[in-house]
Amino acid sequence: MTELRAVSLIGAPTDIGAGTRGASMGPEAIRIANLVGALKGQDVDVLDRGNLNGPFNPGLSPINGFRHLQEVVEWNRTVHEAVYAELKEQRLPILLGGDHCLGIGSISAVARHCRDVNKKLRIIWLDAHADFNTSELTPSGNIHGMPVACLCGFGPKELVEIGGHVPAISPKWIRQIGIRSVDAGEKKFVHDQDLDVFDMRFIDEMGMRHTMELALAGLDQNTHLHVSFDVDFLDPNIAPGVGTTIYGGPTYREAQLCMEMIADTGLMASLDVMELNPALDVRNKTAEIAVDLIDSLFGKSTLMRRQKSYVEN
Numbered sequence: 267m268t269e270l271r272a273v274s275l276i277g278a279p280t281d282i283g284a285g286t287r288g289a290s291m292g293p294e295a296i297r298i299a300n301l302v303g304a305l306k307g308q309d310v311d312v313l314d315r316g317n318l319n320g321p322f323n324p325g326l327s328p329i330n331g332f333r334h335l336q337e338v339v340e341w342n343r344t345v346h347e348a349v350y351a352e353l354k355e356q357r358l359p360i361l362l363g364g365d366h367c368l369g370i371g372s373i374s375a376v377a378r379h380c381r382d383v384n385k386k387l388r389i390i391w392l393d394a395h396a397d398f399n400t401s402e403l404t405p406s407g408n409i410h411g412m413p414v415a416c417l418c419g420f421g422p423k424e425l426v427e428i429g430g431h432v433p434a435i436s437p438k439w440i441r442q443i444g445i446r447s448v449d450a451g452e453k454k455f456v457h458d459q460d461l462d463v464f465d466m467r468f469i470d471e472m473g474m475r476h477t478m479e480l481a482l483a484g485l486d487q488n489t490h491l492h493v494s495f496d497v498d499f500l501d502p503n504i505a506p507g508v509g510t511t512i513y514g515g516p517t518y519r520e521a522q523l524c525m526e527m528i529a530d531t532g533l534m535a536s537l538d539v540m541e542l543n544p545a546l547d548v549r550n551k552t553a554e555i556a557v558d559l560i561d562s563l564f565g566k567s568t569l570m571r572r573q574k575s576y577v578e579n
């Protein structure tokens with residue numbers, strides 16, 4: 267691929283859907299870790315669109331099983347429009363979160379774009395959690411635990427309908443990687459909806475390489491590949507700067523291989539980088555690791571290599 271890739275950064279500085287505050291500072295920490303410089307080093311045409319605006323976090327308790335529902339809806343509508351506008355201009359949006367509730371706005375925009383241009387959609391969801399809760403199942407009411415369910419049509423009307431098509435996506439389009447913390451009721455729901463989950467037990471037994479071969483199987487040149495990267499995917503030893511750390515995540519090398527294998531497909535067309543929490547980080551090291559991994563998602567590798575293709579032509 268020789269064409270210059272066009273990328274737009276969109277900051278969404280909010281922690282409106284999270285239980286722990288601080289992800290609202292995520293976009294600035296990623297900028298300080300020099301994401302723009304890293305991408306420019308790979309001949310990417312990168313524009314930083316700055317930050318979106320939305321309601322501040324009032325710090326209220328959940329009402330009817332949802333915390334800050336109205337604010338979450340507003341933020342997601344704004345994110346949806348911003349991501350959709352970049353895709354329409356044939357630019358690859360990188361959403362800098364912000365907490366993972368914003369995946370609703372972002373991925374519903376990607377799905378809308380795929381309907382417009384008649385592309386298939388595959389979503390790689392890198393996360394410690396399945397994010398497949400509903401207000402009946404969630405113990406906390408925090409909407410950052412619900413985006414996958416909302417996108418699949420299970421959630422409050424205002425969120426499920428963002429993007430104008432219900433459901434926004436099919437569970438069949440998702441591959442979840444790195445999962446190691448699922449609430450009791452959520453477990454059954456994940457199973458009922460037949461989500462394709464590669465949990466840590468699977469990665470332990472089969473290795474990251476085989477996991478990614480399966481997760482990326484069946485792509486073709488007409489597939490739009492979206493990556494939703496929750497930084498809590500990573501083991502907290504390397505990435506302490508998140509609000510919901512869970513031990514036993516991918517190591518640095520495993521995470522690199524995961525990103526490099528996604529890059530090898532040449533199909534990634536949108537990316538969310540979510541849940542980075544600088545208030546819990548140590549000297550911005552989690553932001554630096556995130557930038558390093560994003561660099562790999564865009565094809566940085568140790569040596570020149572012939573592209574191994576997982577894509578059917």
Ligand SMILES: [Mn+2]
Binds near residue numbers: 395397496
């Ligand atoms: Mn998440």
